[in-house]
Every structure is written in C-alpha cells, then in structure tokens.
Amino acid sequence: MMITMLRRSSRPARTASLAAIAALSLTLAGCGHGADSQSSSTKDGGSSSSPSATAEPAVWPLTGLPLKGSAPTHPPVVVKIDNTVASEPQEGLGKADLITEELVEGGLTRLAVFFDTRIPELVGPVRSMRASDIGIVKPVHGVVVTSGAAAVTIGRLKAAGVNFKSNDGGASGFYRDSSRHAPYNLMMHLRDLVKTLKPASSTKPYLQWSTDGAFAGTEPATSISARFGGGHTTQWSFQGGKYVNTNSNADPKGRFRPNTVIAVRVGIKSAGYLDPAGNFVPESITTGSGNAWIFHDGKALKGTWSKVGPSAIWRFKDASGKAVRIPAGHTWIEVMPTDDKGGNLSYQ
Missing domain, CATH: 3.50.90.10 (YerB-like)
Known part of the structure; x- marks a missing residue:
C-alpha cells in the first residue's frame, strides 16, 4: 500500500510542493494504525486545510500514523526541555509526537521534544540548544524553540540552516514562571509562537x-x-x-x-x-x-x-x-x- 507523507501548505507553489512530497512516498505494508488516529490534532492548535480527495492515505511524519481530517500548516516544532530534577514538573511532554534524549555536560541529558499533531498551550522549562541538535532536527526541517545557545553553537546552527526561535532573540510566547528557580523557570506558551511561524512546506518522515x-x-x-x-x-x-x-x-x-x-x-x-x-x-x-x-x-x-x-x-x-x-x-x-x-x- 502506498503511504504518502503530506503536509498542508498555504504557499502558492502547491503543485511543486506536491511533486516533492510524492517523491518521498513510502511503500509500506498494511492499512494503518486506526487505534491511535491523530484526528484530535486540530483541537490543539494550528490552522489547516483539508487533504485532497484523490490523494493516497497520508500519514504523520513524526509518528507514521494515518492522517485523518486536516493537517496543520505550521512546521514541526522542537522544544529543548531540561531533564533534571530542577525541571519538575516538565510541561507538555504528554502531547508530543516524538522525543529524543541527548547527552549534555556533566553526564546529564536534555530533551528535544517534537510537536506536530498537537500543540500544547504550555511547555517547558525551556533550555539552550546544542550542536547535537543539527542532526536531530534537520530531517523534518523543524523549528527549534530554545532559551538561546553559546555563540559558537548559534553560528553552527545558522550555517546548517536550522531555524530556531529563542528567548534571547525575543520570540513570542516566552515568560518566566515566578514559582520556579532560574534558569529552570523559562516557560513557553507554544500556541502563541506557532501562530507566528511561516506555513510548512513538505516534510519527509523522521523514520521509516x-x-x-x-x-x-x-x-x-x-x-x-x-x-x-x-x-x-x-x-x-x-x-x-x-x-x-x-x-x-x-x-x-x-x-x-x-x-x-x-x-x-x-x-x-x-x-x-x-x-x-x-x-x-x-x-x-x-x-x-x-x-x-x-x-x-x-x-x-x-x-x-x-x-x-x-x-x-x-x-x-x-x-x-x-x-x-x-x-x-x-x-x-x-x-x-x-x-x-x-x-x-x-x-x-
């Protein structure tokens, strides 16, 4: 069965976008995973448009699950979230599609939390990005949400073409939670940020x-x-x-x-x-x-x-x-x- 990776876009060059998407089609066995359909996605944010009636069944790039209903126009959003006890309680993880955990200094870890099908209202605490994020984020052209980064890291991500929105750069949605201790108190109203993002182009699957x-x-x-x-x-x-x-x-x-x-x-x-x-x-x-x-x-x-x-x-x-x-x-x-x-x- 041919499963096509589709992402809805409001850009004028729709024909070219569909051609690019078609080139990324996957030939997969079976007819889908109906039990975990992401049909509730539009309830949690993101404007959308309906898929073509003649298109092959589409699946979400970050889960491989069938796309039922409409898809968001925003690109995948990847929030860098602290993963130490100082982050308790982490917010937003339950609505993620995919998460990667990477090593940072001191033998500790940080999370790259991918959101696409659902956009939670609140996520955090948001921390800085790393050069490791280049290879983690680029496969789906995700937008990284971060507190900032070291100058050398910012230079490398820019050179690699990674799109990021930072608190240091004045992006929408960031705020400090007075009930938490700095630097673990930077939180994000993610839907406010998503409203400012440019419409998404085609996105290939993160995994086979x-x-x-x-x-x-x-x-x-x-x-x-x-x-x-x-x-x-x-x-x-x-x-x-x-x-x-x-x-x-x-x-x-x-x-x-x-x-x-x-x-x-x-x-x-x-x-x-x-x-x-x-x-x-x-x-x-x-x-x-x-x-x-x-x-x-x-x-x-x-x-x-x-x-x-x-x-x-x-x-x-x-x-x-x-x-x-x-x-x-x-x-x-x-x-x-x-x-x-x-x-x-x-x-x-």
Missing part, C-alpha cells in the same frame, strides 16, 4: 515507518535502563502496551508514553567550548553508523543504525543486515554515548 504492526523483536524487554554516564539514567517499564519512563520529571498524568523506545550508540566529541563552570560540553555525532536497539511490545531487536548526513533520516537494520521499519506510533530515541564508561544499556 511500518503500519502493519509487525515487529521482529524476540528478546524480552519489559524493563530498560539507559545510563548516560554517571549523571543520569533513564528507566523504562512496559505497561499496558506502552513504555513508561518511571523516573520522569513530568507529572505522572502528563508523561510521554511511547509505543517504541530506540537506543542508538553514537560517538561523542567536544562541542568546541566549555560551559560557564568550565565543564566539557559534548556533541553527539549522529552521522555514520553504530549499534542500535529497538524496543516495542515488550520485546527487543538488536541491530545497527545509519545516517548519511545531518538532513538524512535514521535507518535501521537487524543483525542479518535486513532493513527494519519502526512500528507506527509515538517514539522515544535515546542518543547514547558509544563509550561503555559513558553510557550503558540494559534490559530484561
């Missing part, structure tokens, strides 16, 4: 999605532990058909519960500067290849990942070299250090 529900994992994986150095470990438990981050900094009612957790092991290099406390600032190398684990339906599949450039999507293969598609749904990607001293992964 499968809509038939098939998954070749065989090893039990109802408990996962992803350790990012000595500073942070993300723990997962398979409950009720989804994975639950048991040590999340979000309120239990507002947590992101992915259908799939992916762990990729990547190289780490210096980002080219030290933080204000003099700590090494790591940069995750998300191009090339490495080991990968895919967790879905309480099972694990070990294989490899590859990504040929910052704008390329993540691709996965199993141990035999066969391409692996990711089950359609919500996904969390752990971007972990390759060095075992810096990051360990265990599951059972």
Whole structure:
C-alpha cells in the first residue's frame, strides 16, 4: 500500500510542493494504525486545510500514523526541555509526537521534544540548544524553540540552516514562571509562537515507518535502563502496551508514553567550548553508523543504525543486515554515548 507523507501548505507553489512530497512516498505494508488516529490534532492548535480527495492515505511524519481530517500548516516544532530534577514538573511532554534524549555536560541529558499533531498551550522549562541538535532536527526541517545557545553553537546552527526561535532573540510566547528557580523557570506558551511561524512546506518522515504492526523483536524487554554516564539514567517499564519512563520529571498524568523506545550508540566529541563552570560540553555525532536497539511490545531487536548526513533520516537494520521499519506510533530515541564508561544499556 502506498503511504504518502503530506503536509498542508498555504504557499502558492502547491503543485511543486506536491511533486516533492510524492517523491518521498513510502511503500509500506498494511492499512494503518486506526487505534491511535491523530484526528484530535486540530483541537490543539494550528490552522489547516483539508487533504485532497484523490490523494493516497497520508500519514504523520513524526509518528507514521494515518492522517485523518486536516493537517496543520505550521512546521514541526522542537522544544529543548531540561531533564533534571530542577525541571519538575516538565510541561507538555504528554502531547508530543516524538522525543529524543541527548547527552549534555556533566553526564546529564536534555530533551528535544517534537510537536506536530498537537500543540500544547504550555511547555517547558525551556533550555539552550546544542550542536547535537543539527542532526536531530534537520530531517523534518523543524523549528527549534530554545532559551538561546553559546555563540559558537548559534553560528553552527545558522550555517546548517536550522531555524530556531529563542528567548534571547525575543520570540513570542516566552515568560518566566515566578514559582520556579532560574534558569529552570523559562516557560513557553507554544500556541502563541506557532501562530507566528511561516506555513510548512513538505516534510519527509523522521523514520521509516511500518503500519502493519509487525515487529521482529524476540528478546524480552519489559524493563530498560539507559545510563548516560554517571549523571543520569533513564528507566523504562512496559505497561499496558506502552513504555513508561518511571523516573520522569513530568507529572505522572502528563508523561510521554511511547509505543517504541530506540537506543542508538553514537560517538561523542567536544562541542568546541566549555560551559560557564568550565565543564566539557559534548556533541553527539549522529552521522555514520553504530549499534542500535529497538524496543516495542515488550520485546527487543538488536541491530545497527545509519545516517548519511545531518538532513538524512535514521535507518535501521537487524543483525542479518535486513532493513527494519519502526512500528507506527509515538517514539522515544535515546542518543547514547558509544563509550561503555559513558553510557550503558540494559534490559530484561
């Protein structure tokens, strides 16, 4: 069945946009994942237009789930959110489509939280972006929402063509919550910002999605532990058909519960500067290849990942070299250090 990645745009060059989208079509087995339809998306923000009656069934770029009804005109929005206990409670995660977790200084982590199908009113606390975000955001041409960044990082993201909206740059929607402590008190009224964004052009899929529900994992994986150095470990438990981050900094009612957790092991290099406390600032190398684990339906599949450039999507293969598609749904990607001293992964 031909599944076409569509994003509605109010730009005049509609014919050219559709041609570009058609070139990005995926041939996937099955007829969709009706149980988790994103039909409620327009309720949570974003103007939209109806899909063509003659178009092939469309799917959301960040979930692979069927698009029913209208699609937003805004591009995917990627909010950089703190992931330490100082961020409690994190806001907005429960309405995300996809989240990646990346290493920052001190062995701690930061989240890149992708919103497309639903735009929450409140997100945060918003923190600074990193050079690691170039390869994480560019595949879907997302707009990064950030407090700011080091000068060298801003220069690199601009050179890479990454669009970002920052508090330092005076973007709409930011405010300081007086009940929180700085710098963990910068919050964002995300819908206010989205109203200011230019209409979206075509967006390719973030992952190679499968809509038939098939998954070749065989090893039990109802408990996962992803350790990012000595500073942070993300723990997962398979409950009720989804994975639950048991040590999340979000309120239990507002947590992101992915259908799939992916762990990729990547190289780490210096980002080219030290933080204000003099700590090494790591940069995750998300191009090339490495080991990968895919967790879905309480099972694990070990294989490899590859990504040929910052704008390329993540691709996965199993141990035999066969391409692996990711089950359609919500996904969390752990971007972990390759060095075992810096990051360990265990599951059972």
